[in-house]
Amino acid sequence: MDAIDQAIIRYVLHDARATYAQIGKASGLSAPAAKRRLDRLVATGAIRGFTALVDPQALAWHTEAFVEVYCAGNPAPAELRQALEAIPEVVEACTVSGAADAVVHILARDIPHLEQAIQRMRATPPVERTESAIVLSRLLNRPRV
Structure with missing residues (x-):
């Protein structure tokens, strides 16, 4: 894992719904290159999945x-x-x-x-x-x- 992969992971942790263009901009890559890198990170298991973080208050789970x-x-x-x-x-x-x-x-x-x-x-x-x-x-x- 190099510095570009780490930048991609940091950005996806910040915003899992980011576009490939946004991820690419944050990591110094084009959108297609960011997609290829992100796909590789998922395929190797470095990124195990994407999820929604729900505010428990929104569910009224107190x-x-x-x-x-x-x-x-x-x-x-x-x-x-x-x-x-x-x-x-x-x-x-x-x-x-x-x-x-x-x-x-x-x-x-x-x-x-x-x-x-x-x-x-x-x-x-x-x-x-x-x-x-x-x-x-x-x-x-x-x-x-």
Whole structure:
């Protein structure tokens, strides 16, 4: 990956809906050259996909929790990811060191909705049990690079 690829990635992180002309201008390439580079970055897996970041307030999802996930056996991260992808309230999930196998960030409308999402997670193999911490207030939320 060279400096041009890095510039393309930075721009797409800033605006995933940017045109090839905009990406090219930001990285010093023509629009067709930017498209070829972007296609290569997707094909090699350097860019795994494009997504929309939705403001939870727009969905009226005001309740959030961080949930420690404990699994039966020793599932591969890909298996756990597949199980968690089916739960739309899961907005982020990471495997972690320590007793828990993963930590999951969940957004929900309210406590009953949160409880339903956690129950669905618990009913999904390979999840064996969970421990939850409900967010009371957000102290810091920095955008990621």
